[in-house]
Amino acid sequence: MEKTKINGKKKITAMQIFLSISVMGSALFFLYSIIFGCISFRWLCMTNEPQYMFLDYFKHVLFTTDAANLYEKATGVWGCFPPLIYILYFLLYRMTSYFEIIPEHWRDLMLADEALTVFLYYSIFVAVGMLLAIQVWKKKKGDIILFLCLICSTPFFFFFLRGNSIMLVFVLLLFVMKFKESNSIVLREMALILIAVSAAIKIYPAIFGFLYLKEGRFKEAFRLFFYGVLLFFGPFVFFGGLKGFSMWLNNVDGTMVVYSIGRIEYIRGLVESISYMFSGGAWTADYLSLVLPNIYLIFMLVMFFLSKDKYRTVFYLCAIMTFYPSNAFRYTLCYLAIPLVMYLMEHGDEQIVSKLLMVEMIGFGLLFTIPTLFGLLTNFSERMFPRNLHLTYVELRIYTAAYFVTTLIIIHELIDIIQHKNVDERLMKRIGGNSA
Numbered sequence: 378m379e380k381t382k383i384n385g386k387k388k389i390t391a392m393q394i395f396l397s398i399s400v401m402g403s404a405l406f407f408l409y410s411i412i413f414g415c416i417s418f419r420w421l422c423m424t425n426e427p428q429y430m431f432l433d434y435f436k437h438v439l440f441t442t443d444a445a446n447l448y449e450k451a452t453g454v455w456g457c458f459p460p461l462i463y464i465l466y467f468l469l470y471r472m473t474s475y476f477e478i479i480p481e482h483w484r485d486l487m488l489a490d491e492a493l494t495v496f497l498y499y500s501i502f503v504a505v506g507m508l509l510a511i512q513v514w515k516k517k518k519g520d521i522i523l524f525l526c527l528i529c530s531t532p533f534f535f536f537f538l539r540g541n542s543i544m545l546v547f548v549l550l551l552f553v554m555k556f557k558e559s560n561s562i563v564l565r566e567m568a569l570i571l572i573a574v575s576a577a578i579k580i581y582p583a584i585f586g587f588l589y590l591k592e593g594r595f596k597e598a599f600r601l602f603f604y605g606v607l608l609f610f611g612p613f614v615f616f617g618g619l620k621g622f623s624m625w626l627n628n629v630d631g632t633m634v635v636y637s638i639g640r641i642e643y644i645r646g647l648v649e650s651i652s653y654m655f656s657g658g659a660w661t662a663d664y665l666s667l668v669l670p671n672i673y674l675i676f677m678l679v680m681f682f683l684s685k686d687k688y689r690t691v692f693y694l695c696a697i698m699t700f701y702p703s704n705a706f707r708y709t710l711c712y713l714a715i716p717l718v719m720y721l722m723e724h725g726d727e728q729i730v731s732k733l734l735m736v737e738m739i740g741f742g743l744l745f746t747i748p749t750l751f752g753l754l755t756n757f758s759e760r761m762f763p764r765n766l767h768l769t770y771v772e773l774r775i776y777t778a779a780y781f782v783t784t785l786i787i788i789h790e791l792i793d794i795i796q797h798k799n800v801d802e803r804l805m806k807r808i809g810g811n812s813a
Contacts, residue, residue: 434540
């Protein structure tokens with residue numbers, strides 16, 4: 378990538394730093410796979426179980442075969458999603474040639490005549506939507522490479538390995554962050570609707586409503602609440618009505634009691650895993666694991682309201698959606714790419730003058746790539762402990778990068794807050810001196 382010179386020095390940009398690190402890891406992964414075969418793919422698979430490929434898509438599509446009793450079939454963690462997304466899944470199911478005979482298992486549905494073709498085109502349309510959501514910010518050199526880097530990175534890889542709807546929500550929220558600042562009334566209203574749609578799919582994106590409260594846009598916040606209620610509760614008409622809603626509530630409650638040891642993907646699991654490992658399995662910090670996630674939530678909201686930086690403000694909301702929900706998996710890391718794309722598309726070609734920002738971009742590069750070098754160093758070992766069903770070496774590596782980036786951004790924020798406070802104090806003293 379070309380580097381221009383300023384005052385005889387090479388200009389290093391955020392885009393160059395991120396792309397250099399991200400491209401290296403992902404390119405090396407595919408090169409290794411070509412030479413040595415698919416061992417690296419199994420290593421990359423979530424929980425190292427490739428047999429569950431496309432599970433998150435076909436299992437949910439299968440639930441729509443009996444829409445009125447959907448939440449009787451979709452139980453536990455599988456039934457924690459609101460019904461709006463099932464309208465899309467039902468339409469996708471109708472496009473297969475299997476709807477005359479209801480399959481008994483999601484694999485039977487996957488093997489239907491046109492099922493994989495429908496999934497392929499669904500994936501293509503979502504991926505194209507992601508490219509458009511990146512380019513809507515500002516078409517510039519490097520946007521297509523940025524798209525390829527993200528879509529080939531470990532967090533987004535999950536979409537193609539499992540077919541989770543997280544990528545669809547990511548695309549919608551990326552459009553939201555552009556549309557909400559538009560001069561067009563239509564696009565600003567579209568942003569409200571897209572937030573409501575996202576919240577009606579994954580629930581947690583509702584937290585983006587805080588953006589309007591922070592900016593004092595209360596009328597828009599009220600309309601967002603209206604759209605959210607309509608899109609959240611309305612689809613229950615097709616999926617069990619009041620009975621379906623009651624069963625959905627029970628399913629959501631069931632996600633609060635999942636096994637969390639080894640699940641470093643969210644705060645509760647991280648606390649329990651650390652206490653379990655350092656105590657030799659004698660202590661799992663039950664009380665702390667319940668309290669600390671809520672402390673984290675409050676702290677991130679405080680940072681959100683204190684921040685005067687556009688990108689860090691969005692990052693705090695995305696970090697809540699990423700690390701706060703119980704039973705989150707690696708796919709939630711996709712949310713952290715929203716502020717990254719915003720910054721790179723608006724300021725990615727500017728020279729980096731802050732060392733802290735440079736390290737943050739290095740951290741983002743390590744997060745949104747495939748950690749192939751780490752795989753080579755660990756001989757592509759899969760799970761860290763035989764007794765642990767979840768903690769893989771890939772999770773350890775990418776979540777180390779994720780928590781590192783989050784910590785850096787918080788430190789960056791606190792430094793800015795202290796500096797602004799000192800500037801304000803000096804200004805007040807100067808004004809007071811002049812008055813005297």
